[in-house]
Amino acid sequence: MRAIGEDLEILGREECVALLRSAPVGRVVYTDQALPAIQPVTFVLDGDEAVVVRTAPGSKFDAALRGAIVAFEVDAFDPAARTGWSVAAVGQARAVTDPAEAARVARLPLRPWAPGPRDHFIRIPLWRVTGRRIPPAGGPAR
Amino acid sequence: MQLDHSGLEILDEDECRRLLARAEIGRIVFTHHALPAVQPVNFAVAGGDIVIRTSRTSRLAKAAADTIVAFEVDEFDMAAETGWSVVAVGPARHVTDPADAAALEALPLRSWAPGEREYFVRIRPELITGRRIGARVPADS
Numbered sequence: 589m590r591a592i593g594e595d596l597e598i599l600g601r602e603e604c605v606a607l608l609r610s611a612p613v614g615r616v617v618y619t620d621q622a623l624p625a626i627q628p629v630t631f632v633l634d635g636d637e638a639v640v641v642r643t644a645p646g647s648k649f650d651a652a653l654r655g656a657i658v659a660f661e662v663d664a665f666d667p668a669a670r671t672g673w674s675v676a677a678v679g680q681a682r683a684v685t686d687p688a689e690a691a692r693v694a695r696l697p698l699r700p701w702a703p704g705p706r707d708h709f710i711r712i713p714l715w716r717v718t719g720r721r722i723p724p725a726g727g728p729a730r
Numbered sequence: 731m732q733l734d735h736s737g738l739e740i741l742d743e744d745e746c747r748r749l750l751a752r753a754e755i756g757r758i759v760f761t762h763h764a765l766p767a768v769q770p771v772n773f774a775v776a777g778g779d780i781v782i783r784t785s786r787t788s789r790l791a792k793a794a795a796d797t798i799v800a801f802e803v804d805e806f807d808m809a810a811e812t813g814w815s816v817v818a819v820g821p822a823r824h825v826t827d828p829a830d831a832a833a834l835e836a837l838p839l840r841s842w843a844p845g846e847r848e849y850f851v852r853i854r855p856e857l858i859t860g861r862r863i864g865a866r867v868p869a870d871s
Contacts (some may be wrong), residue, residue, distance in 0.1 A: 615768065
């Protein structure tokens with residue numbers, strides 16, 4: 589087996605952003621009490637500049653994300669065909685506090701699956717986006 | 731059924747380990763150049779440890795030597811808006827003992843792509859947590 593992401597087809601930013609847009613669930617990678625942490629979330633892209641997620645006010649997750657440099661990951665794999673791709677972005681998460689901006693991002697098509705209020709918005713700018721694809725077996729690695 | 735503060739079902743450790751052992755792809759979370767990094771990998775479970783095969787010179791091999799990492803598996807049903815996730819946190823170490831490495835060679839860890847993958851990394855899950863989102867019919871109803 590190989591660690592996916594090594595020596596694979598390298599995806600450009602445009603393709604990475606398109607794949608981000610296609611994914612219904614992503615994962616926020618952050619630090620929680622000095623330990624590495626990762627949490628799946630629903631999200632929406634704000635243009636091609638940032639990922640927006642909703643959090644519950646006062647939650648540990650909400651507090652951990654504010655001002656932190658985080659990673660955001662999406663992927664899709666087909667175990668039968670042994671192919672797939674992954675995209676990871678890095679940026680500084682920021683709570684959306686400006687009322688006009690909050691009203692704008694609230695109109696983005698983003699509905700959390702989890703119950704309870706999720707009316708805080710966190711914006712993760714796509715400072716750096718990288719992606720890899722495992723080509724289908726037998727196909728050339730570009 | 732126990733719920734956390736945000737209304738998600740808390741999975742007990744036995745169920746977390748069962749879900750972990752069943753998954754084929756997971757995501758290792760580490761630090762790379764002082765930035766958070768995450769990489770999907772296929773893996774196996776041996777003796778309760780998560781085992782990943784990589785190359786000696788990979789970013790992953792360099793970053794996951796004697797450090798604390800997180801490892802995540804999940805599964806979601808987009809139509810039903812249900813799913814679960816399990817996160818293990820613990821020390822990652824390179825397997826240097828030849829007997830241990832030889833034993834790990836027997837694991838069903840097949841490469842998804844060509845290339846040398848002669849190195850094993852073991853992650854010992856010291857802390858394992860899981861959540862389920864969405865309805866589940868009680869087994870005894």
